[in-house]
Amino acid sequence: MSNDLVIKALHANIEEKEILRGVNLTIRGGTIHAIMGPNGSGKSTLASVIAGHPGYEVASGEIWYKGQNILELDPDERSKLGLFLAFQYPVAVPGVSVANFLRAALNAHRSEEGKDPKETAIPMAQFRKQLREGMQALEMDEGFARRYLNEGFSGGEKKRLEILQMTMLRPTMAVMDETDSGLDIDALRIVAEGVNRLAHPDMGVLVITHYQRLLNYIKPHFVSVMMDGRIVRDAGPELALELEEKGYDWLREELTA
Ligand SMILES: Nc1ncnc2c1ncn2[C@@H]1O[C@H](COP(=O)(O)OP(=O)(O)O)[C@@H](O)[C@H]1O
Ligand SMILES: [Mg+2]
Numbered sequence: 001m002s003n004d005l006v007i008k009a010l011h012a013n014i015e016e017k018e019i020l021r022g023v024n025l026t027i028r029g030g031t032i033h034a035i036m037g038p039n040g041s042g043k044s045t046l047a048s049v050i051a052g053h054p055g056y057e058v059a060s061g062e063i064w065y066k067g068q069n070i071l072e073l074d075p076d077e078r079s080k081l082g083l084f085l086a087f088q089y090p091v092a093v094p095g096v097s098v099a100n101f102l103r104a105a106l107n108a109h110r111s112e113e114g115k116d117p118k119e120t121a122i123p124m125a126q127f128r129k130q131l132r133e134g135m136q137a138l139e140m141d142e143g144f145a146r147r148y149l150n151e152g153f154s155g156g157e158k159k160r161l162e163i164l165q166m167t168m169l170r171p172t173m174a175v176m177d178e179t180d181s182g183l184d185i186d187a188l189r190i191v192a193e194g195v196n197r198l199a200h201p202d203m204g205v206l207v208i209t210h211y212q213r214l215l216n217y218i219k220p221h222f223v224s225v226m227m228d229g230r231i232v233r234d235a236g237p238e239l240a241l242e243l244e245e246k247g248y249d250w251l252r253e254e255l256t257a
Contacts, residue, residue: 003029005173010061012049019045021229030201035208037226038248043208047177051085084171086162099145102168103127134167156187163194178209192217212244
């Protein structure tokens with residue numbers, strides 16, 4: 001159970017406004033956990049706080065992972081601990097190729113305090129092999145690795161890169177906020193296949209989504225619902241279907257009854 005991500009009484013603000021109002025949630029290691037909820041309920045805010053996004057002020061609460069309160073760690077340290085925070089990565093970096101970006105990310109993970117980075121760096125041949133295998137698994141064209149990071153990438157290509165990164169970094173817990181409403185069915189499939197392949201039992205996943213549709217491809221073990229900055233229900237995958245059928249108002253009414 002040491003690979004659980006445990007969120008305790010988390011309160012967070014954006015510009016003085018309280019958005020997260022006491023989130024309690026446990027993502028068990030090696031499981032796929034979906035958070036659903038109406039627009040504006042605070043799902044993306046939660047993802048950003050887990051990632052250590054600077055625009056969010058944590059007022060109180062804790063987030064425990066592998067024996068550490070990650071709120072005390074900077075984003076790089078969180079990543080090194082095995083957390084994968086998809087959207088934390090740069091939007092577009094002129095002049096940096098996909099391959100170089102991935103190698104830098106891997107080497108940052110492998111670096112050790114007091115050691116020469118050259119000593120811990122991944123040998124070039126090994127990196128190339130890993131990259132080739134990862135790209136083959138994702139049915140990616142070889143030329144993709146030479147392109148500049150995110151420059152002119154389609155939604156589907158960005159998604160592929162994200163999953164490729166995950167494939168190479170082998171995190172133990174991934175947080176994915178599927179905010180992009182522009183995702184076509186192909187991109188959905190890529191995300192889903194990647195997550196399904198890498199997740200259980202080696203990697204836990206917190207997948208945040210408005211779209212029931214995504215959950216037709218990713219089969220969560222647990223589903224939680226967020227409303228007004230709190231987790232209001234924890235259940236199994238059947239809850240996703242129930243919400244699709246009945247909407248959120250039904251749950252809201254049940255909660256106030
Ligand atoms: N950068 C921001 N500045 C001010 N308010 C924000 C910002 N981002 C989000 N909010 C507000 O925080 C609340 C939660 O937003 P968000 O976490 O994006 O919800 P969700 O992802 O569930 O749709 C909303 O009321 C939204 O208007
Ligand atoms: Mg959102």
